[in-house]
Amino acid sequence: MADVKRVERPLSPHLQIYRWQLPMLTSILTRITGNGLIVGTMLAVWWLLSAAVSPEYFAVADAVATSWFGDLVFTLSAWALWYHYLAGIRHLIYDAGRGLDIPTAEKLGWACIIGSVVLTVLTIVIV
Template sequence: MAETKRVERPLSPFMLGQYYRVQMTSMSSIVTRITGNALIASFFLGAWWLLAAVTSKEYFDFVNWIATSWIGWLIWIGSAWAIWYHYLAGLRHLLWDAGKGLEIGIAEKLGWACVIGSVVLTALTIVFVMV
């Protein structure tokens, strides 16, 4: 029987470190999935707030206090960023579905555009809400 030489290599591309270099395209894909799922927190906070509004004044005051506390604002601001990031990443995928921007250099620039654009749009959203 022929002897086979065992090749030592990583089992998964997610073995970060010495085997796999972190790339913008893979990280932006992961963040897109995380932001999509993280938006559930703001949905539940908003739904809880609306349900409290139809329950009683005391319960609404309690939920409104939570929604407008620093934790609530942190959730709202994080959700605004997640919405903008997820939106821009969706536009990027729409561009990719059209067969454009698939070169590695352009794909990385589009990933950075999603990050920078989402931060700028979140800041503009905060300014717009505060005025």
């Protein structure tokens, strides 16, 4: 039988080797905000459905939705919606083959982060 020679392969590096970069952060935030939008949607749907069930049940759901917790969830959902929208536009730019160099990718990342915060504040002020 032939001798099997084990090939020494490098271990996959992790975060102790890689430093955080803005494109990495924006990619992670896109995934988090996409999943986080589910929480705000569930709270809004619960509030709407409770109105169809009974006035007592609606009073409970309305108390939760208008509490500090509901305000926090809806504010973060507004930010997540704006961030996810802007990140989608950024990915359309990437899909067109533009903005793939590091300086432009970082500028687009900052545009998503800053733009989503500004649009969230405008949404809260207007609504």
